[in-house]
Amino acid sequence: MKLTFSHEDELFRQEIAQWLSDNLIGEYEQLKFRGGPGDEHMFPNERKRWEQHLAAAGWLCIGWPREFGGRGLTINQQVIFHEEYARAGGPGLVGHIGIGLLGPTLLQFGSKEQQQRFLPGILKGTEYWCQGYSEPGAGSDLANVATKARLDETDNCWHIQGQKVWTSLAHEADWCFVLARTEQGSTGHHSLSFLLVPLDQPGVDIRPITQLTGTSEFNEVFFDDAVTDAANIVGKPGEGWRIAMALLGHERGVSTLGQQMQFSNELNEIIRIAISNGAASDPHIRDRIARAWEGLVVMRHHALRMLSNPNQSQQPPEALVYKLHWSSWHAELGKLAMDVLGPEGLELNAAPYQLSRLQSLYLFSRADTIYGGSNEIQRNIIAERALGMPKEPRTKSA
């Protein structure tokens, strides 16, 4: 067990740091430190151009194997990349759902044809993805998905009927991976399938949801006889739940490091403001800032434990607590930001509702403890899987 990096890895650090300082300039200068959590709606087109620039130099899908066009970096090099990317103020990636979630899932479960068709768009930063899991009737009870898909042999296409909700960045995406029910009358997580659906078609209607921040990262996505080719199913019909869950496993992979580095930048900004506005002289605020720093170190080392754990077949405890930990930590960071801002935090930059970064952090982080499995669902998972406690008896459905 050690935390220091080898000389070779440190040389790699210099290489990526140099590349970023040479390239995150000019038209990309304005993107520094932008596009993170709560700021994802900003500069979408400019950020996509930046991602294509990264891609051209081979810095987009750094963890993918070389034979699939990735950079094939070791875990240590990926850790270093994320550290340096954040230090340089590298913008949040619009393509993170494709790069971090769908890509690795296709590498694991996709057919050769699917890999050839879909991986290059992600690698080049030219095709963007969103995730179609939650529905109005399937939130915490995700297996209650009602969206239906039917294979029509006349046109050899899946026909999709239903509604997804809380779909992040759907308005910036070209494709959506959809969890849909492919056997009529089935219930629960049986008979769900994992479909890849193009969004630019008459059967798809994307409506932004205005959040309490006044901005819209999330959308409702309506499928009214939307179609996708019969070949665009990952795995077999009925394997959707297994694939959907494996995909969520990638949320706890290296991509968490990028998120943590964003958090680190937020905490640094709070510390800067606390020092400059005098909040840093309040012992209570100092205690909370120290707690925040400690929580971030813990989070980082949870992630390093996960990444250093070669046994991926079974979820280790640090993976099971990860979401509950970061969401609670980030929600508290948002409150801390407001308390550090003090009275000035009550005034907006401009009408009608233009939030500063920290105001936006405070409001947006209210969602962290809800999406991606609420804290309450996370606690059930921890109790049942890590501690072996029994499930709460279910009421029989009427």
Place this chain on the structure above:
Amino acid sequence: MEFAFTQEQRMIMDMAQDFLTEISPSDKIREAMATDRGYITELWQRVCEEMCWQAITIPEQYGGLGLGYVEQAIVMEQMGKQLFCSPFLATQALATNALLLCANEQQKQRWLTELAQGKITASLGWLSGSSLQNRHWGSQSVQASFTLCEGGAILNGEWQQVVDGHSCDLLIVAARSPANGHIKLFAVEPKACQIQRLPLPTLDQTRQLSRIIATQLFVPESGILGAQPDQRKELELILSLARIALAAEQTGGSASTLTSSVDYLKERVQFNRPLASFQALKHRAADMKLELESAISAVYYAACIADAWSQGAKSDSALHRAASMAKSVCSDTFTFCAQEALQLHGGVGFTWEYDVHLYLKRAQSSATLFGAANIHRARVADSLLGPIERQETSYETDLQP
């Protein structure tokens, strides 16, 4: 970077777990609590002979195992799980580090060799200031005095909360020069000199504390540790290393409180269901697990920093910050978990018969020992925000309207 145990480290952990499960069941803990020393001498001898834990961080040239702080943390964590009563914390985490950092070669040859062989136990006393100074458990708490004299030094003072101070064979104490405020460490063999040692009845009966009193005590030159004129820096380093070891022990204690609570909830039936199936209780157990995993990440992070520091790859301030972080996180975790365990056990958790109260008391004593969580977070805050001018507290506040 490899933040996982090596095969060898896993082996140390498994062996420690098996060994401690065998030698430290509840009745042995209670037997140890009733002894004057606070531990069972034969069991400590078995540790020294069969496990060699007393020699973990002692370099091989003195007959030690030459292992690092990660290995020490692994062993401490397992001892904490079983609430093992032993002189390990005082001997390994305090005194051994004091000798490693302060002693001259001759002193190391003599005492580290004896320690590695398990022939002697040792401790460190430094708290000798006012209550307010002692809360910090740092160099500012050193107010006992020394004056150099012909052939040695004269010590005067009263050291508080000395872990295993009344039973150890070698006692290291820190004292301050009234002339220039410098701090020096002194090694005395209590059985061979006029030093008063008062064992104190303790809230946590699994760890013995004592008060040490020196009046015009002469320490020969051979007992003045090392040649550094001021060992304030060394003392702070010793204490940071000890805090990491204690934090590891707290992590083990937290793990036990969680395991025993979950076992109890699975067993106990109310309303025709095991208590473990109630969401209100599952969520409390999940929160304990969350805190426990945080403590584990914190403590092994800090232990890695200590290893890197000992190899010259991390600065002193990095070590101090990591140690304060681990101590504050693990103190909060253990006190939270022990309190939750009591609540989850219901009435039986309040009895003397069940072990819940032993962990609760150990949690409270460990949280206080070597500095409470808020003290350490204040140190972390100082490192992030710079120190603040603390306003003098006025005790004359008029509470009348």
